[in-house]
Amino acid sequence: MSGLDDVIAAETRLSEVDGLNGRLVICGHSLESLVGQKSFEAVLTMLLPDLLSSSEEAVRAELAQARLRAFREVARLDTDLVSLSVTEALRVLMARLPDGEDKLVALLQIAAPAVFVPALIRAKARKKPIPPHIGRSHAADMLAMLTGDLPGDEQIKALDTYLVTVSDHGLNASTFTARVVASTRAGYASAVLAALGALKGPLHGGAPGPVLDMLDAVATPDNATAWLAGEISRGERLMGFGHRIYRVRDPRADELKSALKRLGAAGGMDANRLALAEAVERAALAALRAAKPDRVLETNVEFFTALLLEALGFPRDAFTGVFAAGRVGGWVAHAHEQIATGRLIRPQSVYVGPKAA
CATH class of the missing domain: 1.10.580.10 (Citrate Synthase, domain 1)
Known part of the structure; x- marks a missing residue:
């Protein structure tokens, strides 16, 4: 229980x-x-x-x-x-x-x-x-x-x-x-x-902010694989991955990722920041599958929530x-x-x- x-x-x-x-239905x-x-x-x-x-x-x-x-x-x-x-x-x-x-x-x-x-x-x-x-x-x-x-x-x-x-x-x-x-x-x-x-x-709901802390720590796409491997080896949780209910990718993550790409530079989305996030996502999914093959740990809503709200000007503590x-x-x-x-x-x-x- x-x-x-x-x-x-x-x-x-x-x-x-x-x-x-991996489906969410709201009012039909x-x-x-x-x-x-x-x-x-x-x-x-x-x-x-x-x-x-x-x-x-x-x-x-x-x-x-x-x-x-x-x-x-x-x-x-x-x-x-x-x-x-x-x-x-x-x-x-x-x-x-x-x-x-x-x-x-x-x-x-x-x-x-x-x-x-x-x-x-x-x-x-x-x-x-x-x-x-x-x-x-x-x-x-x-x-x-x-x-x-x-x-x-x-x-x-x-x-x-x-x-x-x-x-x-x-x-x-x-x-x-x-x-x-x-x-x-x-x-x-x-x-x-x-x-x-x-x-x-x-x-x-207190989870999205640390996603940006993770991106800041990785800093560049080339660092993603090594940094994430180190976190996993220390038993740290990778923020923005895994969900209590979804056994496949969180559908909300896909919608927010698409929204980020539509937002683009004109709307405040930094292309380098998005490229870093995509590199971290790829590296994290690969590392999690290798380290925990018995668990389904896909991208969840928190990952792209953090990027979207940051691009719109909200500080991470909000x-x-x-x-x-x-x-x-x-x-x-x-x-x-x-x-x-x-x-x-x-x-x-x-x-x-x-x-x-």
């Missing part, structure tokens, strides 16, 4: 993770059919059809208004809060939002990370936070609040691809946490806050917060589904302690 492997804990219409075949659509075809707002209409408006345009407008409401909390940033990590400060700001099980609370929870993360990044750099703009898409506004400039189409499409790609992914640790809390009828905000706490762990900005749609959808169709989640345990005297 360790890790609850193979235990069915919920029935859901939201997403299916087919680990054997393959990830491949969503990326580039559906915006983050459109995916939200699929995840929450009976809570949010049915049209992409309406959700875009409602989410924009929710971003404005979230920005009111930015005025309460103080020195102590800014001194925290982006993830810890994000948790504090999210905890200040109202709770409940209604549409306005749901929209505010979905909107807030996209507002708070750029504001915290700027505040930590001693820059003034930038307010949201109601005429922009969620991805475009998040980038504009980060840099102060109107992003190009390449950057908007790249971030939107990321938000769609990570919007939901079965019953992962943070989503399961959200469902457990929602089952108590604590409210969407409580469910999201608990999920964010689970996401920050290095075995979940990657978990950007992850939350995409996954929060799934968290709210699972909380909503649990409230509507589930009951209090209360599993049993097997006592293995000392017998009573």
Whole structure:
């Protein structure tokens, strides 16, 4: 029972993770059919059809208004809060939002990370936070609040691809946490806050940043094979490779790699950085197959997430917060589904302690 492997804990219409075949299905659509075809707002209409408006345009407008409401909390940033990590400060700001099980609370929870993360990044750099703009898409506004400039189409499409790609992914640790809390009828905000706490762990959403540390250490493509072999011989984990569910390549990795190539130099993707990453990926896969032939350790979502978010201007200590900005749609959808169709989640345990005297 360790890790609850193979235990069915919920029935859901939201997403299916087919680990054997490397497929992710969100609301009846393959990830491949969503990326580039559906915006983050459109995916939200699929995840929450009976809570949010049915049209992409309406959700875009409602989410924009929710971003404005979230920005009111930015005025309460103080020195102590800014001194925290982006993830810890994000948790504090999210905890200040109202709770409940209604549409306005749901929209505010979905909107807030996209507002708070750029504001915290700027505040930590001693820059003034930038307010949201109601005429922009969620991805475009998040980038504009980060840099102060109107992003190009390449950057908007790249971030939107990321938000769609990570919007939901079965019953992962943070989503399961959200469902457990929602089952108590604590409210969407409580469910999201608990999920964010689970996401920050290095075995979940806290993992993409170290991918860049690895690339920095390798430095050049020629060093990749020797450096990676040394890490494996010391028993170190190669960040960005292997997944608990996928027995083949993580389909999200392919979509993000394609997004990086579409982003190109015009969108901020350094060609040398991408070439280094591709060399490290090839060397890592070869080294892992040789060292651990009995295990399937393919490229996962973290590897190209790190490169994409770096190219878009997000510092690596903010990657978990950007992850939350995409996954929060799934968290709210699972909380909503649990409230509507589930009951209090209360599993049993097997006592293995000392017998009573």
